[in-house]
Amino acid sequence: MRSDACDEAFLDPTGQCIGAVSTYSIYHPTDNIAALNYVLDLPLPAALTVAN
Helix, strand or coil, X not given: CCCXXXXXXXXXCCCCCCCCCCXXXXXXXXXXXXXXXXXXXXXXXXXXXXXX
C-alpha cells in the first residue's frame, strides 16, 4: 500500500477498510492483488485531477 499524501487511491489487500461517502471501490474478479496494484501506478488523466 502506498502512503503518499497526494495519492487518490490505495490498495487494501486484506479488505480491512470500507470506503466512505463519495468513494469508489475497484475489485478484481479473482482478487488478483498484483493486477490491482498495477492499476495504482497508472497515471490519472488530467481531466480527472483536481487543481489545488
